[in-house]
Amino acid sequence: MKVDVVQKVLKANDDIAKLVRARFDEYGISCINMISAPGSGKTTLIETALKQGLSGVRIGVIEGDPETTRDAERIAKYDVPVVQINTAGGCHLESQLVLQALDKLPLDAIDLLIIENVGNLVCPVGFDLGEKSRVAVVSVTEGQDKPFKYPRLFQTANIVILNKVDLLPYVPFDVEEFKQGVHGIQPDVPILHVSCTQGDGVEQWVNWLKGQADKQTNE
Amino acid sequence: MHELSIITSLIEQVGQICKEQGKDCVSKIDLRIGFLEHINTETFLFMFEQIKEGTCMEQAKINLIIEPIKIHCRKCLNVYEPEDSIWICPHCNELGGEIMQGTEIILESIYFDDN
Numbered sequence: 001m002k003v004d005v006v007q008k009v010l011k012a013n014d015d016i017a018k019l020v021r022a023r024f025d026e027y028g029i030s031c032i033n034m035i036s037a038p039g040s041g042k043t044t045l046i047e048t049a050l051k052q053g054l055s056g057v058r059i060g061v062i063e064g065d066p067e068t069t070r071d072a073e074r075i076a077k078y079d080v081p082v083v084q085i086n087t088a089g090g091c092h093l094e095s096q097l098v099l100q101a102l103d104k105l106p107l108d109a110i111d112l113l114i115i116e117n118v119g120n121l122v123c124p125v126g127f128d129l130g131e132k133s134r135v136a137v138v139s140v141t142e143g144q145d146k147p148f149k150y151p152r153l154f155q156t157a158n159i160v161i162l163n164k165v166d167l168l169p170y171v172p173f174d175v176e177e178f179k180q181g182v183h184g185i186q187p188d189v190p191i192l193h194v195s196c197t198q199g200d201g202v203e204q205w206v207n208w209l210k211g212q213a214d215k216q217t218n219e
Numbered sequence: 220m221h222e223l224s225i226i227t228s229l230i231e232q233v234g235q236i237c238k239e240q241g242k243d244c245v246s247k248i249d250l251r252i253g254f255l256e257h258i259n260t261e262t263f264l265f266m267f268e269q270i271k272e273g274t275c276m277e278q279a280k281i282n283l284i285i286e287p288i289k290i291h292c293r294k295c296l297n298v299y300e301p302e303d304s305i306w307i308c309p310h311c312n313e314l315g316g317e318i319m320q321g322t323e324i325i326l327e328s329i330y331f332d333d334n
Contacts, residue, residue, distance in 0.1 A: 001331045009229050009324040122257050123221035148304040152255045184305040187315040
């Protein structure tokens, strides 16, 4: 006997992501999900924004890593609510983990929740965490071929950060080829060049983050 | 390694349908996997073999159907399957477009033994 089903296999994750999204709506929280390879500078991008200040936008952070609370400790120095999720080897965050983390955050004191996913360009991409926007980060030391090799991330990103651009004079990174790769998948996605150490693009990064929070308030 | 989460989710979903149908186990499933989901089919089937024991899918065969990417060109509205990872419309050379197919994992059908 054959039974036709036609059901998404990650339905369970998607259903919980809907609950997470409903919680965000209830508290007027805008959420972004940052995805990149390990070491591309996600935590430093968050720290840089916190240092700069987001003029009145209250930030919360969820850090995802296989092990340790190192990232959460870095963020806690800026006196913002932060929860560390340890996946114990797991290669991506799932909506269930985020839902549990929400219980540890003061949701009525957060306007913008930044989720730093586990460093990985493949696995996190298929798992909706209830976010409003997705940030893809690539640092110039990783090579310009990433959009060609990992198209799904660049297809789902709302903004692409090209990070550590201060190193461009020292590494053979072809910016034009990178742009062609990204825009060959998503022609209109903005690509922001950032150097957290030299300050390039930091203002635009902070403004983009503020824009995410404002959007939620205006809706 | 996201294959493991997907298999776990799949077995749970199939178990739910078994309950609804009043069955203990399934004999086969059809599973459509979009190319852009980056599923390694060998890893997928290997992991399935490791964790199927004691579940409703212990005896089940998985028929994997890999679906190619299909792009809908925004300029000339042509639908095409890109040949490599730069998506350029072969008809009008426009970059990118909307993805029509290749980004989902769908449990298509389940088969039960009749006896």
